[in-house]
Amino acid sequence: MSDIADRLRTVRAQIDEACTGVGRDPSTVRLLPVSKTHPAQAIRAAHAAGERTFGENKPQELAAKAGELADQDGLRWAAIGHLQTNKARIVAEHAAEFHALDSLRLAETLDRRLQALGRGLDVFVQVNASGEESKFGLPPAEVATFVGSLAPFDSLNVVGLMTIGANTDDRVRIDASFAIMQRLQSQLRGLGAPGSFDELSMGMSGDWAAAIAHGATVIRIGTAIFGARDYG
Ligand SMILES: *Cc1c(COP(=O)(O)O)cnc(C)c1O
Numbered sequence: 671m672s673d674i675a676d677r678l679r680t681v682r683a684q685i686d687e688a689c690t691g692v693g694r695d696p697s698t699v700r701l702l703p704v705s706k707t708h709p710a711q712a713i714r715a716a717h718a719a720g721e722r723t724f725g726e727n728k729p730q731e732l733a734a735k736a737g738e739l740a741d742q743d744g745l746r747w748a749a750i751g752h753l754q755t756n757k758a759r760i761v762a763e764h765a766a767e768f769h770a771l772d773s774l775r776l777a778e779t780l781d782r783r784l785q786a787l788g789r790g791l792d793v794f795v796q797v798n799a800s801g802e803e804s805k806f807g808l809p810p811a812e813v814a815t816f817v818g819s820l821a822p823f824d825s826l827n828v829v830g831l832m833t834i835g836a837n838t839d840d841r842v843r844i845d846a847s848f849a850i851m852q853r854l855q856s857q858l859r860g861l862g863a864p865g866s867f868d869e870l871s872m873g874m875s876g877d878w879a880a881a882i883a884h885g886a887t888v889i890r891i892g893t894a895i896f897g898a899r900d901y902g
Pocket of ligand 1: 704706727750751834873874875876890891892893894
């Protein structure tokens with residue numbers, strides 16, 4: 671598990687270098703390690719190396735790990751995957767951040783669950799910036815209206831936007847999807863939309879450098895830290 675500490679060190683150094691390369695202060699980019707499919711032991715290793723918040727995409731897996739790792743100091747969970755309304759309770763109970771808000775019905779359910787628990791949740795609105803059929807998230811043109819409709823949900827702290835970059839090796843298309851997010855963020859700020867919109871959650875193991883060039887403040891990295899996932 672010391673390889674996890676080594677890889678974390680490497681990734682952090684690469685992030686710092688990429689930030690400097692595009693004239694950004696490295697402290698404005700947060701690395702979010704994505705631990706999905708990896709065992710609790712891998713999370714303990716990353717925790718020992720200084721990480722505190724971990725991304726999971728399946729609510730049941732997140733809840734199981736939260737239970738298993740309850741002894742770890744200051745551990746926080748980020749739910750990063752598409753969420754069905756009937757699993758909202760699990761996220762409300764265990765997560766500090768939710769990166770995949772994409773419907774009003776889900777916002778209502780999450781808010782109700784959070785109110786009952788007396789908890790709050792930092793949320794990122796998921797945008798389908800690549801236009802790919804297979805992707806969740808709102809079309810960019812619908813985001814401003816959607817965000818306006820979130821105002822009544824007091825337990826949801828809207829901090830920004832999230833996207834998954836275009837699923838391609840074509841750097842031009844990847845850049846284009848991240849550029850859409852950056853424009854959308856400044857548009858929302860210009861409109862005075864509720865929420866701060868300081869955060870842009872985008873970039874994964876294969877495309878995080880492009881995301882940083884386009885203003886990402888949270889990059890979600892699994893494989894480059896924990897190794898390949900085994901879905902067997
Ligand atoms: C799995 C996952 C990641 C991490 O992907 P890697 O390519 O392993 O870095 C990031 N974001 C989301 C939403 C994911 O589901």
